[in-house]
Structure formats: C-alpha cells, structure tokens
Amino acid sequence: MKLHETLQPDPWHFVRPELADAYLNAFDLKLSSARGLFARRRMGKTEFLRRDLLPAAQQRGYLAAYTNFWDSRSSPASALVSSLAEALEPQGIRAVLAKLGTPVRKVKASAKIPGGIEGALEAELSAPEVDPGVALREVLRQLDRQKKPLLLVIDEAQVLARAEHAEFAHALRAALDVRKDRIKVIFAGSSETTLREMFARASEPFYNWAALEPFPLLGDEFVAFTIKLLNRMARYRLTLEQGRHAFEELHRTPEFFKRFVERYMLYQLDGDEAALSHTKASVFSDENFLKQWTAMKTADQIVIAQLARGETDIHSAAGVKRLTQMLGRVATKNTAAQALRRLQAQNVVTRLAVGDYRIEDEAFAEWIRRRIAPRR
Ligand SMILES: Nc1ncnc2c1ncn2[C@@H]1O[C@H](COP(=O)(O)OP(=O)(O)OP(=O)(O)O)[C@@H](O)[C@H]1O
C-alpha cells in the first residue's frame, strides 16, 4: 500500500513536525542509520510514524517504506518485501516481477484490476513458490539503483525476536548492514523487554545495531489541540482544565483520551465527568484481562503465571512438579509444552529462544502478577 493512498485525512491528528525533523536530522548527520523506539501500547507510535515521520521523510527526498510485522507475524519476510517494493516506481516493480518469473502477460492483465501492478506484486510475493529470500534480494537490487535514500519503518519489530524468524532476521541484518548509508531504519514496538533482547543480546542478529530509546509521549499540547477542536464542534464547551483532568485520569493515553472526547461529544448534556467514568469503565475494566484469563485452561493459567513471575524452568522436573501440585493432577513435560503451544497460538506468549518465553503484553503480565501476589 502506498502511504498516501491508505491514510485518510484526520482532522483530529495532532501533528508533530519537530519530532519528525529531529529523527530525520539525526539521520542526516550520519551519526546513526538505525533507531529503536518503544512506548507502551496505544501511545501514538504508529500514528506518528505513518502520519508525521514518513511523509516528512518523503518531503526530504527519501523513499518511504512502512511495514507492520504484527499484521504479518507468520511471514514478516514477504511483508517486508512488499513494503519495500511499494516504495519503488512501477518500472522497478516490473523489473522485480520479471526477475521472479512472472509472465509479463499476467502483469499487464493485473494492471487493469483494482490495485493494479501493486496488487499483482502482493499476489506474486505471497505465492507459495516464491522464495522470500530471493524476492528480498531482487527488491533490494532495484532499490540500490535509486538515487534517493530509503527510510524503512518496521513497526512491531519485536516479532523479529521470535525464534522462528531467526534466519530472516539474520538475512535482514546482513542486507541492511551493507546499505547503512542508503537505508535508514526505525524499529518500533511496545515491548521494551523484547526490543532490548533484540538489540542488547550478543547472540541476536541486531545486537548493538540500533540505539533503543523511549518514544516521546503526547502531553499538554496534544490535549490543548484536541480540546480546542472539540470546542469548535461542541455545544457545551470544555475547559482545558477539564481536558487535562481527563487525560491524567486516563493515564495520559491518547487513544483513551480520544474515546473520552468521542463519548463527550455524543452525550454532552451528561457532562465531562460522566463521559470520563464511562470511558474509564470501558478501557480499564480489568474486565478484558479477566475475560482473557477466564477463557484459559487451568494449565495455561499456571504456566503463564510462572512466566509472569519470571520463572523459566517450565519444562524442568521442578517446573513440572509445581504444575502437578497446582493443577491437582499429574502433569508431564508434555502438559507444559502443550500449554505453551496454546499460549503462543493465541499470541499471548512469544518464544524468543529454546526455553525462553515472554508474555507479549506487559500490562497483562503485570495484571497477572498482581492477581497472583502474594507468592503462593
Ligand atoms: N498524534 C496524534 N494525534 C491524535 N491522536 C493520536 C495521535 N497519536 C495517537 N493518537 C490516538 O491514539 C491511538 C493509538 O495510537 P497508535 O495506534 O499510534 O498507538 P501505538 O503506540 O502504535 O499503539 P500499539 O503499541 O498498540 O500499536 C490512535 O488511534 C489515535 O486515536
């Protein structure tokens, strides 16, 4: 998808040109060619990257590619290849398709279908006979011919830390390594722990490759902007104070604040406090975690509780013994393995390496820790 085609204008978007410039300036200084950003979920990473950073990069003469590994966690390689290919001009795409052995006939026909040549590319790259490694090489070869440098944004980059993607991660690192002056990369994600593993562990392909830093969060200016806009449309205006209060109460989370604003717009007569308590009830209801928890099998609950506590010996004799005690029936290594498999299938848990598991959502992990404390 081309950036400008997929994003509708959003009047509620609070622009952050200075922040975008700061990142781009740092790349221009050539001090680094990659950065890693993390912030908790729903704090505005993706919105900034897509609506502020990438368009600003294009204005500075970069080609821009965005890929979200979470949307394609089973095949990050083909997701990356498509996003890189979309940064190319149609001729470049054609050249890639030709290399991959797509008959020109097929490409021509697809130019008439919705999505055109890019649609053809998507379809082609996801074809089972296409080796993503070969496709990546071809796309990079085309990119190497471009005059413009490329800014590549990899959102939800923590997916790369998964053991099953190790080979791809190494290939990617190698490809980027030799192009440091032409390809700048931003890795973003919500799991600081997992990103740290990626960049700070000597055995990981991206060891020491990018500086990892917190993503600057939205604050007072964002609130002021939103309240001002709201007041242009609302019958009953809100003060900045009321807005700030709601933002604080919602743990300074932009997404939740926007929900508050929406609720208030619809039920202005009920007042801001009513809108706030409605929003809080719906977003912080530990209800969601509770629902997720209750839906789990007992063995899964026990295993995830062990992970939340940082116990890693799930498969060991001691781990299985604990599982047996807590389950109240005989557990085996296999019981633990199956629980872990289910938790991974539901994307609750990620396997980083043999025997090394992480709970994806740090908020859920925290909720579990609070629930099981004090230690039994
Ligand atoms: N700059 C902004 N202006 C207005 N609203 C914003 C802005 N940034 C974020 N938001 C609001 O917060 C929501 C969440 O933002 P976003 O999806 O970018 O968060 P995220 O950090 O990428 O979260 P996740 O880790 O879950 O992917 C957006 O859908 C939007 O409602």
Ligand SMILES: [Mg+2]
């Ligand atoms: Mg995001």
